[in-house]
Amino acid sequence: MDQTAPTLRHPEKAHRPDNPVARKPAWIRVKAPVTPEYRDTHALIRRHRLNTVCEEAACPNIGECWAKRHATVMILGAVCTRACAFCNVATGKPAPVDRDEPDRLATAVGELGLAHVVITSVDRDDLEDGGASQFVAAIERLRATAPNTTIEILTPDFLKKPGAVEAGVAARPDVYNHNLETVPRLYPAIRPGARYFASLKLLDRVRELDPSIFTKSGLMVGLGEDKGEVLQVMDDLRHAGVDFLTIGQYLQPTPKHASVDRFVTPEEFETYRTLALAKGFLQVSATPLTRSSYHADDDFRTLRAARAARLQPGA
Secondary structure, X not given: OOOOOOOOOOHHHOOOOXXXXXXXXXXXXXXXXXXXXXXXXXXXXXXXXXXXXXXXXXXXXXXXXXXXXXXXXXXXXXXXXXXXXOOOOEEOOOOOOOOOHHHHHHHHHHHHOOOEEEEEEOOOOOOOOOOHHHHHHHHHHHHHHOOOOEEEEEOOOOOOOOOHHHHHHHOOOOEEEOXXXXXXXXXXXXXXXXXXXXXXXXXXXXXXXXXXXXXXXXEEEOOOOOHHHHHHXXXXXXXXXXXXXXXXXXXXXXXXXXXXXXXXOHHHHHHHHHHHHHOOOOEEEEOOOOOOOOOHHHHHHHHHHHHHHHOXXXX
């Protein structure tokens, strides 16, 4: 576990007035993680000194996923160089890159017995390649030690990091995920360090370099977007050839983060799912609790089957 997180987790937000945290509706409440399997996964992550986005981003699904021994490892430390208004990951000056991390990751994946692993990271704007080489090292190590495990990477935008996306694609993950997070109108407030069209270009570039790699992206709703804006993002993603779309409810981590504009109903999520499938996505997950790596193993099998079915003659 990374020990370099600052005492003040979000120093850049400390001066901001509090936004009241809204009470969650019944459809989005989850049980506290208490199972023995959860505790076993927790102990394994600690033993191998790994970080997980499950913990750092305060994912509501951690109890369910860790009970099934599914954890999403967050490489390159636990301190991010960005300060997004929605994210609970600590911000500040990160520690040097841990070159032994890919080995520990591969060992943990073997002990967990994962058929499909999701690897993500903090933003590392301080590094020349944005941390792309650490993704490559992790993929290569996993290919050597767990050749039957499929690999999904969820990368930062690698903004102004020439060659970073290309390096990640050359390592040939099975899925390349990069989240747009929200609609372009809300980027200055919600994702100020990023650029909407740069993120779209990243996804398009992955498809251009290697069409065999599945591409994936995700959105949060409930931040103040409207339906038309969400549908436009779907169209933009389809134009970039993205295969898999995830849509989930934004949940406010602390009073210093962006407030929830509204809680989107399960019925609205189902409407988004139906419309996205009609626009041509191979796979869509759209529920209040959907997150990028939620049920990623099952979803990957469905995704692969959907592509095979579409490639059948007459499909």
